[in-house]
Amino acid sequence: MAYNTGNAIGSNDPRDLFDNAGNLDKLVNGPAQSYPDRLGVSRKSWAGMEADFQAFLLASGYQFLGDYAAALTLTARNQIVRYSGEYYRAAAATELPYTLTGTWATDAPFLVAMGDAVLRQDLSEAAGAAMVGALDITGAASTVAAELAALRADQYARRNAENLRAAYKRMRIDQLPVTIVCQGDSVTGGYDITSPDVIPGPDGVTRAPITYPGSMQYLLRLFTGVDHVVINRGWSGDTAPAGRDRWTTDPAADVAHIMYGLNDAASASGTAFEDYIGAIETLIRRHIDWGCGVVLHTATLPGYGVTDPDSSKFSQALRTLAETYGCPIFESDTAVRYSTFSSVYSDWVHFNSHGYQKYGNAVGAFVLSGAWVQEPKMVSGDLFLHAGTGYEGVGFIHAGTTLGGDWGTSYVDTGAGGQFTAAGDRRSFVFFMDCEFMNVHGIGSFEGLDVELSYGTPPTYAGDTRANGSPNRFPVRSSFNRELRETTGYRVQPGRAGSSGRMQHMGLLVGRGWKTVSVSAPAGFTGTGYFQGLLLQEASIDEAGRQNVAGTVESLVFGQSTIMIWQYPFIAFNDSSSPPAAASLPSNVYLPAPDAVMPSVSGATGFYDSLPVEVDIQGSGAGEWAKVFLRRTASGNTLTVESIATGASGAALVPTAAEVMYKVFDPNTRDLIGGYISGFGSGQDNTFIRLGFGATSAGYYKILMRDSSKPGRASLI
Structure with missing residues (x-):
């Protein structure tokens, strides 16, 4: 029970001391936000001050009421007005609420200038970093926001390199299966609605029975002897933004190969260039966050690119993103350039089985060359390779064959050994040929072995003659009398022991692009063979050996x-x-x-x-x-x-x-x-x-x- 004497402040009445003690207990320990003192004035309790502080924290930014004018009322310390280019708030001694009179001389004593407080608030906003200048790594003018974005991109690039390195180690060092996801449009999906061998596709349109992801998987398994998995996330008609919105679940893959651009650049369903770049950037970051290394593909060229398609310009701009995020780039333009049109295209834009296989083989060679982790070597001139190791972007892959040095019996002075003793043994080199013609020479003993310099697709229906035109050929028609075609595959017959150890012409490679040279032991092989070295020699058109479609040597040879x-x-x-x-x-x-x-x-x-x-x-x-x-x-x-x-x-x-x-x-x-x-x-x-x-x-x-x-x-x- 309070006495409530009403005595003035300064009272020494014991009853007032009693009332003060009770009020202090309420103010410190009570749950209410305020309590009356002994004179009846409401006072903030400790609980009330805590609540006000929390509210202050939630609304700690300044509230702009507008330019200085009569009738504006300041009800909180964080409310501000603008006068002559400066911001003002209520002074600490000003009782709130305070209503402005409109006469500056009258109101000025009750206000205080903000100085840089507003600037500090602006800098604390999400866009604040863009207001602060900086110099980039070259010394050019930039902003803190731009440099922070570059730092985040650098972090993604580092993570991408780590993901690619881990996938390369798993495939090439640990020799364990890797999973690759190929995401893209109809070219990735295998679109084909005109060829006799088409089959239903998951996107509601028919497709070729061979797709580039499927061909890529076949080559990786064939050359390594390991069951690698390639997932096809191709969807007909997709632009990069559509693909971004369609595929939102983690594919649980080690590496992603991404190719868009054909539909993005198409006039009817085109995507703005900025949207295309933004969607590709989102796909890159998303797959890196999923733990994938990311490889970008330039778009394939409609009709060999003879019409200067916009899709090539879209995809060429990928180089800026590739450089920013550390993504290797697969150049798509050379994959089918040296084949006859009807043998690899099903229409002006899309491939058929033969075209998709050639493209997939090229991507497989790109992967096996080590291009996930290093720049491919552009091979021209003369280059000798011995079996047992790759060379700065030239891949060497073996399955089943025994490696090891044997300086006593080897045909090459490096001591490269290795035998073919059982069916399925295989040795292969993959590389990017940066010239138009190259003669290929092997050093070893090849009796009974299969030699393959390129891979064709067997007929898939009665009367299928597309395989005749799919091997690379020099495209100048006036040179067709020389039959400058790329060697495909053949089996070396018995009776060649006298050639063992000598440089033996294995065939001719035609056309700039990804190449494979592979030697394998066929089913039923019972002998002993060797493939110990490879000599690649750039040739002029007059030095190129003449080869027919089957790859065997004809009677006319240009030496x-x-x-x-x-x-x-x-x-x-x-x-x-x-x-x-x-x-x-x-x-x-x-x-x-x-x-x-x-x-x-x-x-x-x-x-x-x-x-x-x-x-x-x-x-x-x-x-x-x-x-x-x-x-x-x-x-x-x-x-x-x-x-x-x-x-x-x-x-x-x-x-x-x-x-x-x-x-x-x-x-x-x-x-x-x-x-x-x-x-x-x-x-x-x-x-x-x-x-x-x-x-x-x-x-x-x-x-x-x-x-x-x-x-x-x-x-x-």
Whole structure:
């Protein structure tokens, strides 16, 4: 019970002390937000102050009432008005509510300028970072918001690299199955409504029985021997925004290959360019958040791209996103460019089974090259690869074959070994060929093995002739009489042991793009084979070997002429520049055996498919010259010497004998040892031609040996 004496403040009445003690207990511990004091004035309790503070926190920003004017009423400390470009709020001593009079001189004592408080509030908003200037990494003007966005993109790029690296490790190092999801439009889905072999598709339209994701899965499984899985999320008619909205569930994949652009750029159902880029960016981030590495594809080209389609411009802009997010790019334009139109296209835009298979094979080669984690090597010129490892963007893949160094029996000096001993054993190289023609040479022993330089689709219905035009061919029609077509596949027949270890021409690659060179043991294989090295040689149109559709070598082959020059006596690099003393020709001159004397198809001792060699022998005296042909006219290593012409004093320069000889390669010293031995030797030994001469006068001699080499200076496999 309170006394409520009503005594003025400062009272020492014990009754007032009693009332104050009770009121203090209520103000500190009571649940109400206010209580009356002993004089009846309402006072905020502790609970009330806590509630007000929470409300303040919830509405801590400033509330703008408008420009200074009469009748505006300030009811809270966070309410502000604007006057002459400055913001003002109620002063701490001003009793609220306070109504402005409209006369600044009257109101000014009751207001206080805000200074940078409003700016601080603006900076605290979501868009505040865009108000603060910064310099980017190049020193150019930027904003904090832009630099924070770049930092987030960098984080996505780092995570994308981590996801791609993990998938590559799982596939290539751990040799475990990976799951790849291919998301895109009708080209990904396999759209085809015109070919006789179409089947129903999940998107309500027919599709080809072979799709690019399916072809990609087949190649990955074939080359690695591991059951990788490729998911097809292609949907006819989808733009990038439509695909973004359609596929919203995690595919549980290791890598995503994304391709849009055809429908986005189409005039009837087109997507604004900014929407296209924004949707692709969302897809990239979404798949990275799902734990996928992301690969972007440029759009395939309608009708080879001869109409300069807008889709190519859309997809080329992907490079900016690819660079930002660290996404490898698969260039789609070369996949079918070198095939005849009707063999790979079902209409102006979409492929048929053959086209989808070629595209899928190219994507599979891209993956197996290591392109998820490194830039592919653009292969041109000459390149030697030994079995056992990939090289800076050239992939080497083996399934079943045994690897390991064997310097004693290997045909290459790196010691690359490995045998084909059972059906299914396979060794493959994949790479991007950055030229129009390339001759392919293998080093090994290939009897009974299957050689495949490209993959075609067998007929899928009666009268299906599309396979005739799907292998790559040089597209200039006036060159068709040379049949410059890419080698497909064939089986090396028995009886080729004499070619083991020598460079053997495996075939011709045509057209810039992704390539595969694969050797495998077929069903029923019981022998022992080797594929230890690969030599790739860029060729001009005149040097390209002629191949037919089936990939076998025809009777017409375009080769090249080579010249060897031998001088006697000669000046070494460290000799005096004065001429050496004149000397007679040695009784035996040993020169590297030219490619022409080596057989193309038959065993080493065969002669019917060798070529003649033209030899000029010149002395320093008047009339000292002779021109002869060396030919193999029978089995064995003896060469027939046929004189063509001689100078007045040249009869003594006609060789008295010529034969093929060899020197032994010693795997211990890694060099040639011993004397010359009559014959061809093994695949490791080195072959020479011996020219025998009778007595000649002292002088200075030159021997020029010309031969017509087969494609790339190698035996044909």
